[in-house]
Amino acid sequence: MGSGPAWKRRMAAPCSRAAAHGAVINCRSATKELSGIRIKSFPRSARILRSADFRTVYDHGTRVSGPLFAAFCKAREGDGAGVRIGLTVPKALGGAVVRNRIKRRFRAAFRLHRAEWNFDWDFVFNPRKAAILAPFADLERALAEVIRKCPH
Secondary structure, three states: OOOOOHHHHHHOOOOOHHHOOOOOOOOOOHHHHOOOOOOOOOOHHHEOOOHHHHHHHHHHOEEEEOOOEEEEEEEOOOOOOOOEEEEOOOHHHOOHHHHHHHHHHHHHHHHHHHHHOOOOEEEEEEEOOHHHHOOHHHHHHHHHHHHHHOOO
């Protein structure tokens, strides 16, 4: 007689991060890349959350493309809220872990430079596959380049 159902033997196998085939586990996360850097706050007023606001930026904004993402930017009426960011990460880029990592890295790069931009604009970023493994410095540089290219 056996010692139990076969599923117990499979469950007893050691789990490891390397077992996730195709997962982006080996790249450094946003928290590891930014260790030691003080990140400023990211208030709710700095985010685009409503689908109507996303739609407005897509329909009436200017498209700026880069190797890591496509961005849409649109000036807002002077409400004093400053620069706002919205992220749309398609499922084609990977599972939830990968998509959340991309969003975390974009938000971190945005937070680091948000105080430098003193204008009322909305930005929506659509990351590309290259953004998954891009070094954080390249992501910061590309983000600043898009902000500079948008007509102020």
